[in-house]
Amino acid sequence: MIKIPRRKPLLTSTYLYEYRNAIYRGELVAGRELIIELDKLIREYDNPRYYYDTHDAYLRMEFMEGAIKLTKSPYYGKPMILMLWQKAFIEVIYSYKMSDTGNDRFKKVLLLIARKNTKSETCSGLGLTEGCVGNEGEDIVCSSNDDSQANILYEAIDTMRLMIDPKQKDTWKNQKWIKIKYNGSKIFKLSDRTKNKEGRNIDFAIIDEVHEMKDNVIVKSIEQSQSLKKNPKLILITTEGFVNEGFLDEELKKARRILNDEDDGVSAERYLPWLYTQDSESEVWEGNRENRLWEKSNPTLGMVKQYEYLEEQVDAARKSKADRAFVLSKDFNFKVSNVQAWLEHEKLLQNRVFDLEEFRGKICLGGVDLAETTDMCAAHILLMKPNDKTKYIYSHYWIPQSKLNNSDDKSAGAEYEEWARKGLLTICEDNEVDIASIADWFLDLYKQYEIRLYKCGYDQRFSKEFLNKMDYYGFDCEMVLQNRFVMSSPMKLVETEITNDLINFNDNEITRWCLKNTAMQIWDTGLIMPIKAQGMSNKRIDGAVALIITYEILRRYRSEFMGAL
Template sequence: MTTLYTPDSSHLLRYIGEIELGKIIVGQELYLQLCNLKEDFHNDEYIYNTDGANIRMNFMENCVRLTKSPFYNKPMVLMLWQKALIECFYSFKLAKESMDRGMWIDRFKKLLLLIARKNTKSETSSALALSEFVCGNEGSDIVASSNDDAQASIVFDAIDTMRQLIDPDDLDSKRNQRFILNKNSNTKIFKLSDRTKNKEGRNIDFAIVDETHEMKENIIGKSIEQSQSLKDNPKFINITTEGFVEDGYLDQELEKARRVIFKEDDGPAAKRLLPWLYTQDSEEEVWQDRSSWVKSNPTLGIVKKWGYLDEQIDVARSSKADRIFVLSKDFNIKQASVESWLNTEDYMYESVFDLEEFRGSFALAGVDMSETNDLTALTLLMMKPDDSTKYLYTMYFMPEAKLKDGNNDKNAGAKYKEWANDRLITVHEGNDIDLSFVADYIYQVFADYNIRLYKVGYDQRFSRAFINRMRDYGWEKKSEDYDGDLVLVLQNAETLDNAMKLLESDLRTQNANYNENPVCRWCFGNTAIKVNDKGQGLAIKKTPQGRIDGSVSKIIAYEMFRRYRTEFKELIGK
């Protein structure tokens, strides 16, 4: 006898009904997919049977305990979207195949769940995996997978913690170094990552692949799918946020998913894929319509906090690195990992000063050293008592050969001859520059203006000549045992992220006076920001011809300010 499903008996239909009534807000992509699924209730290719889904959801709500604070050891209470998703994934059956085989054959083999961070994706999928471990087929192999072992461990360890809360004495299950074992059914759960050897030759029934946005290639996904080829009802769950990898595995999977959603692909593989995408309809609505945030955050107000997202949006408004990261991770809006760092209006403002104003004062400095035949930049950072403005005096250095027309970076907008004539660039004879001249210039500023250097940050590359000459003038290198004047600054996002954000903020609020230096403006315009998977930014070139030395020297000077802010302000009498 065929069951007639209604919103009273189907979580999926109830979810669709709540959305259509306007009680739940979702993005256009998910809504279109749900409309497709609603139509499929009337498609003779499929039979809808919720028995398997209900068994798993009953186990999850009646046996599983949560693993993370502030919900640790509390019963799992599934939200409607979770129930709708799980029910849908397990309940659509292939009518003809099921009749021919005399057993239920699930329609969906593969699920792509795109959902913003901190929306219980790992906890939900871990609990579902544990339900398979207990309620699924005997002798099953279940895998928790990701790009690296640490990420794969998040789901694997969550499953094991849930297991321990149910079976604390290991009466029915146990964990060893290789896997988690169900003693009664011989079902195993193990990890699989890019580092795992012998990815082939496995026999996987149920797989969770976490954070696929990090994967450049389809190595893990393909090996899992191949291992499932003999299974009647394999399950492959891809859970992820958006990321920064261009043309990677996730981009390929999302392209397939969107062809399904927009009915551009109705092939055999497309029919077995369930796309479930929590996405925004535009970037503009993120900034203008707070209520739209639930489109990518279905747990908002229940698990994920409104206040947290308010804070993230506030930070993202003032920092390009944070904007890229927040839009990607909290709103599933694809971002290139490399974008222009500053808008023109961020640094095109009038503000000048004279070094004479700082006679007898102190300065911090940043030096970006280049190859000896290229542009090098020195930035002095100075401040006045009772004035929060950072005054940035930058001198550039280059060899005479660089001024030749054939080697002028003209295509990138460089005007080296003009800038040299305006004494914004110090030119040295020959084909290369002796970086000790940078130290000479620092000493000359001291001799002419009595501006005393407190700390100078430098880039390790090509720094030997600079350090040796600085020592000749009496400045010493910082070490573990000596708090010297010369401070090595590693050129990576982890080190320079905060300084870069501080400089960006000061430029946007016109709290950084760089003396309207046109070379600095050129460097600002050439600077892009590359964001890593932690949301930390690093200055890089937009193009190979563009120079960013002035930007980098300022960021290094700001890193000196960030590290020695208190001592520096005491010196200048703030």
């Protein structure tokens, strides 16, 4: 066996021990999963299979604190002063060695940490440091699911580099990579969209935002490229996300098996899970500055991430399901499905009605969901009264004759014939809805009640005949695209107003049915849009979509509309 020279420090002098002891004394707050890992690492300190040498770790931390400056406001240009959690994290990655080879123990690292806790800045600094003080000729990669995210790490590294070497005497950058002149190391980007991902020879890789990955293509490509390396490093950094059954879900299963000693294979001992998580959801709603429970998933809270910001986020989450799902995932690392229930059904049990005579001679805003001509179509008008925040919604629906006996619709709660008898629904002859007749409905409202349509929102699909008729009548229409970028804000506004009893939909049974059937799909950006709830493919959401479109028109023309009441 090769005799490896050891530089083992006293356990009590390590940042690992200092970090765990600070948590034990209550100076810092951590969740159960992190504490389990720290305790395991401390127990393994005397395991003869490993030894602990802090030289490589301290060399990197000294460079980070002595040379690197931060790139983000309000800390731009200030020295990188590592927090205790960062020191313990870096120390463990580089200090645990395999006794038989002297190689680093940990090849793969998973850092799960809530947003705005310096994960990208920390790893950008570590990537530049590896290029500058690591082995000669290293290939260092900034990677992510897409080019834009990988570019965040890469540009941060480049900004840090130029602060150290503004005249580029020791480093330079071309279109392919950043080159460290004095040791031949290169830093470059790689994403899932990069061509020719295979055939590379990577030493050190940081993969950001892995929660967005549906599969392990980019990760596997990097792992395979490290197969010849003695001390490869693959660091995965992420918050929780909304991709169901994606790469992160599988990776966290592995990590938690390791934490719970359910996986003791060779690959398990070379994998370091470092998870900042809450112990229960109740800690989110009970947390505050005094009990510091939020620090379990936010280790920089009060130092970098601000309590005031997180208090605002939690307050918004109490009021909105969309905000709740986003905050639980991004600020507290709870796994949340990307499809969530939207509205509290109790709020839809209103029996408030109004008479259109109350609005004779007034103006209104409109919105339609034309869907397919062989399916249900919906139209709403939105009315208001002076000094009254309530939005009064008057609606009508259309279906083709062929839908009347659709057993799937009936089993989903559709009562088309009953609704038609009540005047809520028009049954169109043949197998299609006459889209032009929807324009006639707006005209009839003007003829009967002198209610003038100011603006009407529509989606571009199936709209040609409708638009021609609306133009003929002199009604002004505006396109509202049905995508998350457009629909998110008005959908959140509808939820808020229904929650606060500010929408009176005239006790319309079809509107209520459509709202109950609607779920929301959530993206990592916090954007949402309406979809049918899982298992409800036979339930209609046309009335909900039309209402959201109407609210988007209200958002665009609120001032003009309110001024004309």
